[in-house]
Amino acid sequence: MRDLDTSTMTCGEGLLHLLKAYGVDTAFGIPGYHTVEFYRNFDKMGIRQVTPRHEQGSAYGAYGHAAATGKPGVCFLVTGAGVTNGTTAIGEAYSNSIPMLIFTTMNNVHELGMNGGRMHELRSQSDILDQVTAFTHTLLDARNLPEILARAFAVFSGQRPRPVCIQIPQDVLAGPVSFDIEAWPPAPKPGPDPNEVEKIAGMLSESNSTMIVVGGGAIPASKEVLELAERLDAPVINSCAGKGVIPEDHPLCLGFSQAFDPVRDLLREAGAVLAIGTEFAEPDRYFTEDYPIDGKLIRIDIDPGQIMHYSKPAAALLSDSKLAVSAILKALENHNSPQHDQPAADLVAETRGKFSGDLCKESPKHKKALEIIHDVLPENTIISADASQVCYTGLYHYPMSHPNLFHFPNGYAAMGFGVPVAIGMKVGAGDKPVACITGDGSFQMTCEELAAAVEQKLSMPIIVWSNDGYQEIREYMDSKGLPTIGCTIYNPEFKKIAEAFGAHGRRPQSAEELREALEFALQADGPTIIEIDEKDAWLQ
Missing domain, CATH: 3.40.50.970 (Thiamin diphosphate (ThDP)-binding fold, Pyr/PP domains)
Known part of the structure; x- marks a missing residue:
């Protein structure tokens, strides 16, 4: 799209063209006094506008769109009140690893930080957004927009996906484009360390009782996780976000069951616990005590902050889950299958018979x-x-x-x-x-x-x-x-x-x-x- 004539475009118009270049076809938002420049020539862009009735609905709508399509959800929020109204939904997306691209405005550059009683004014909007985004960038020069968008899409494709916010002062948004309309290449996903893969394959083949815990980060590796569970003959537990990573009616699947004592006993007694893309969140164990893991904990996660979180691992892979599990499966070809006292399917059926799965009296x-x-x-x-x-x-x-x-x-x-x-x-x-x-x-x-x-x-x-x-x-x-x-x-x-x-x-x-x-x-x-x-x- 380099041949697109940008000589008469505003930054807001150029932003829309850049979003189209990245495949964005839908945006959620309620137009406001400070955000009207997002909509200049919007009707000619082929982007679907969805207008919720509250700014929280804008951000939640973007969340849902991302969840259904796998593409980052996009929303436009007005300065100040729009941001604070939308923060709850952005916080949910941050917690649940949902890619979301938030655009909000700010007062004019010369008004920032002046606390002059301007409409929608916050002393520091970034201080709020920094709590619920992978990063928040204040665009002070339109020339930087392509690079900042590329960084945002690198978060979505190459690391744990989380919301990114770009806040643009009104005068910058209404100013000239001064950049090329071109999507930058996607960031590659991180892959596993071969030496650590071999170490983990050895640990799994030697364990006589392995359990697998899968979270939302295991979704890209759904097929490989099922193959690994069958190869290891290992029971699988899923978190809320990991529902369906392997079919929940599969003989090896215990489903969402971390809160129940018979399952917690299995975790405690397991020789190895392989955790894939899960942070062992409190809601996943339904407010019971911490996970009782006495055996060797093996972590696979794309987020380096999670690798050493919760409990000391015996081994870990910082990697995209699909790449990591595929590498482990390949390495296991050179190892003997683990030996178990009881087939895992029988153990799962026996354990399921010991609890109802009911979390309340209703x-x-x-x-x-x-x-x-x-x-x-x-x-x-x-x-x-x-x-x-x-x-x-x-x-x-x-x-x-x-x-x-x-x-x-x-x-x-x-x-x-x-x-x-x-x-x-x-x-x-x-x-x-x-x-x-x-x-x-x-x-x-x-x-x-x-x-x-x-x-x-x-x-x-x-x-x-x-x-x-x-x-x-x-x-x-x-x-x-x-x-x-x-x-x-x-x-x-x-x-x-x-x-x-x-x-x-x-x-x-x-x-x-x-x-x-x-x-x-x-x-x-x-x-x-x-x-x-x-x-x-x-x-x-």
Whole structure:
């Protein structure tokens, strides 16, 4: 695109052309007084604009789009208030390793740091953004934009993907282009050290009881992880983000089960624990004690900060997971297969029989609905699962056969994730089915985004589990002997809320009506709210 005439372009227009050069086709944002220059000639660029109803929805939409497409999600945020409104969603993307490209404006260069009472003024916007991004850059000269964008895409392709923010003063954004419109080459992924690969292959072949723990970083290596598990005859545990890395109905898979004592016993007794792309996060063990690993811990991670985090490893590979596991498989060809006292499939079946997989007392009700949802939704449905009790139950009881289809706010753990992330997913997924599962409390935090889903004509079920409050916190407070103050809330009629927004609404009174509502929602001309009240007779 070097022959593109940039002589009359503003920096904002040049930015749009650069984004197109990198394959960006969608942006989320609410135009504001300070961001209008992002939209000069936007209508001629072939980029889809999605307008949420809150800036948090802009960032969550970008999150969902990235989750569904694998490409960085893009959002535009207005200075100050737009940034602070969007920070929760950016923080979730940072925790969950989602590539996101945030563009925000700033006051004019000569106004920065003057604390002069300008609209949307912050003393230091960067101080906020630095907490939730891989890096934040203030663009003071438009000539630097191609290099800064290249650095951002290097984060997305060559290391642990996380949000990047580029903040541009208004006068720089409206100023001349002064750069070539050209995408820079992608950064290569890091590969494993051959000596360490050989060391790990020896350790795995000598271990008589190996377990594998997979996180979101193992998603690119899904095929290789399954081959390695079968080669080692090793049970596999997945984190929230690692659901489906190997099919959860596979005989070697224990699923999301770190919180249950029989599985924790297996971890404690394992001679070697191979952790691939996981940070051993607190939500993954559902707030139980730390992982009980007494054997040799082997870490594979693309993030050097994680290699030495949590516990001292016996060996480690700083590498892309696919490259690392492929190298280990190759090295194992020169080693004998490990010897076990009991086939791992038998051990997994025996262990599964020792725990229910239920994380709360309402799980049996959740399971009745989740079984129907799982049966009706196509196998390739992308799920946006909000921070809610029904989704906690689903971490074990909603098995996935493929990776990167069940998305849960397991890092930052903010409520309100479900609907706006599902919108971004559906915009990116096109004909691929998308569904949201949320709770009544979580839904009400971002239900205004239903308007954006209607506006975009997004066909998807939004399943709202109703229990009149923040049941997870209610039970936790009760377990501590505390009064459950603030945990019971008033709920509107969700079916009428849906209809008021121009969406569809259903309130099934039986298992068959839930099935019918889901089938309808998958074919409807817009979103469908499906309320499931846990007090209904069919769930008892």
